[in-house]
Amino acid sequence: MRYQNTYAQLDTRLYHEQLPNPLDNPRAGHFNNQVADQLGWTKAADLMARWVEILGGQYVPAEFQPLSMAYAGHQFGQWAGQLGDGRGLLMTQVLDKNNQLQDLHLKGAGLTPYSRMGDGRAVLRSTIREYLCGHALTQLGIASSNALGFVVSDTKVRRERLEAGAALMRVADSHIRLGHVEWIASFAPDLLAEFTDYMIDTYYPECRDSEKPVLAFLQAVVERTARMIADWQLIGFAHGVMNTDNLSITGSTLDFGPFGFMERFNPAWINNHSDHSGRYAYQNQPAIGHWNLNVWLPHFMRLTQAGVTRETLADCLAPYEATFMQHYQxxxxxxxxxxxxxxxxxxxxxxxxxxxxxxxxxxxxxxxxxxxxxxxxxxxxxxxxxxxxxxxxxxxxxxxxxxxxxxxxxxxxxxxxxxxxxxxxxNPIYILRNSMAQRVIVAAEQGQFEELNRVFDLLAKPYTLQDSAIELDTLPPAPHAPQMPISCSS
Known part of the structure; x- marks a missing residue:
């Protein structure tokens, strides 16, 4: 692989360097050959032979530079202060075969300085849900993180019950969130100009051709976010927890917790059982995207020399509604x-x-x-x-x-x-219905991964009728059936 660990070269206040905490007896869950080929992973014999050890945290290649990121955020509309990678590590960054920078992020890697009250682990059911959802959205043509693969282990993790610990290697074009800028504004404001330059040069280099690169960058983030959420609405996807720390600066779907694909059409549908007010209901996602950006943009007011003023920030945000409506319609x-x-x-x-x-x-x-x-x-x-x-x-x-x-x-x-x-x-034939994911999880918790393999292959071609499909794959719940509770630990 072509390593390019640029984030590790930034100011050390932005992250904490550390190794993953190994899982006990990690075993293969599933490996995504398409993602591996995209990264160049398949051409590295050592990586292919030891991928289970790498995802299990037992082996870290010399070229990796694992670190946990610091960021902050607004959660359910309230300032939450410092957050950060509480159970994940940015293991390395590489250029894929299209020369696009990709982050390899190990989720379930153990405690970090940002774990707060957490245990730093991920459980098998949430790992499977994220693995399948990233795959599903990608194959549906929606900008999203994906995953290289996941492992299951003998490590026991306490959630609502005692469960098997797992780890997933998430692959995304960026793990920089709106919350990174919120953290800098609150805890290291002197880094804002340098970090903004890094975001532009790394993810939006075309903005350097603009007369005012910072403003061009901000508007580009606004427009990409609007298009991503329009794509969600069109496919019937609800993220479930659109906090500012869960939105990427590249307009790619990130952080799958209580997500869901709508079945019976109800615009007021709430798929997160912890969202008692319905803030993140399906119909609210476009407005929440606007709210998050409106909170994020004022932090750049410090960059007055770059032409940032209250008026120019308003101009950056202004295209959001028109971009969303045009793309959606x-x-x-x-x-x-x-x-x-x-x-x-x-x-x-x-x-x-x-x-x-x-x-x-x-x-x-x-x-x-x-x-x-x-x-x-x-x-x-x-x-x-x-x-x-x-x-x-x-x-x-x-x-x-x-x-x-x-x-x-x-x-x-x-x-x-x-x-x-x-x-x-x-119009896809197959989406990742909650009942479909649940059948995969139940089988996997018994050590059986055949259903996961079938569903993964099914979702690889969601617009085409598949011989491997069964009736349950497209069967919606009864019109007024109770909703399956999905939480942030699901």
């Missing part, structure tokens, strides 16, 4: 196979209302529309359509008939072939 129209125009958006929002009023499955219902416009070519989607319409009461049936007639009339005005291609590429 364009994506929504693509999901219907329609051009981005007023008539299409009217149909789209009426369609979402129909889904909400009848608690229809979000993923299956969008995919079912292929069975409406081309039933002979899409037998699976035709079955989805029959299942969907069977759930409608007589009044809703009438609404559906009126809407589908108008929709078909709109489809006739565009290329059917192009519409089908867009719909197939925008």
């Amino acid at each position: 364009q994506g929504l129209c693509r999901k219907l196979g329609l051009p981005h125009q007023r008539e299409s958006l009217s149909l789209a929002f009426e369609w979402l209302t129909l889904l909400e009023d009848n608690l229809l499955d979000y993923t299956n219902s969008f995919r079912a529309l292929l069975g409406l416009i081309a039933p002979n070519e899409h037998l699976y989607e035709q079955q989805l359509l029959a299942t969907m319409t069977a759930e409608l009461n007589p009044e809703a049936q009438q609404v559906w008939q009126v809407w589908s007639t108008r929709y078909l009339a709109q489809i006739q005005q565009v290329s059917i072939t192009q519409a089908i291609e867009e719909m197939q590429a925008s």
Whole structure:
């Protein structure tokens, strides 16, 4: 691999150098060959042969420079002060085969100076959920961290019960969070200019061509964040804990805790059982993204020589709403196979209302529309359509008939072939449903990883019908079934 440990060259107040605390008897859980190939890991015989030892914390290659990062953050809207990597270590940074910098971050590596009241460990169930979610989002085409692999061990970890300890090697284009700047502003303000230069030069070098690079950088972060959250909304993904310390400066999804993929469509859906106020409900994510950036930007007021003022910061934040709306609306129209125009958006929002009023499955219902416009070519989607319409009461049936007639009339005005291609590429068949993840976890806790292998392969091609799929993979819960509780330790 091509190592480029740039973060370790920064001021030592920003991190703490340390080795991982080894797990007892680590064993292979799963290895992501696609990520390994992207990193160049597969070309290093020593790394391939000892990957379980590396992820288990028993062996640290000489080229690695493990460190835990310091950062701060606002959690559930309240200033939380110093936080930091409480159970993870940035093990190394490498250039991948596309010359993009990638962080290799070991989660579950043991206690650090930032562990606070924690034990520095991760459990198998949360490790599996993060491993599968990063994989799922990546294959869905959404900017996200992914993972090289994970191990399970004989180390016992206490959560709601005693569980098997595990560790995951997360791979992300950056682990710098909005909370890094919040930490610097509170505890080391003299580092702000240097750290801002590092963020620009490392992650946004194109901003150096701007007349005011810092302002260009800030606006780029705003726009990338807006697009990421629009992608979440389009796929029905809810992060569950959008604290400022959980948002990356690169607009890539980071830190999977109480996440979920929406099944029955309910915009007010809360997937984090600790979110009693619904702050991080699915429908609130766009506004929370704006709130987080609005908290983050004023810290750069100290950089007056870079042209940062209250007015220029407002200009940096201003594109957020327009960027989000444009990206979301364009994506929504693509999901219907329609051009981005007023008539299409009217149909789209009426369609979402129909889904909400009848608690229809979000993923299956969008995919079912292929069975409406081309039933002979899409037998699976035709079955989805029959299942969907069977759930409608007589009044809703009438609404559906009126809407589908108008929709078909709109489809006739565009290329059917192009519409089908867009719909197939925008509406997945498979998402990581909580029930799917739970079946993997139950099997893995008994030492059986065949189901994990099957689901991993299924999610690798989410837009294509798979022979390995079973009925449960696409079966939503009953309309008013109790929600599976998902917490930050899940």
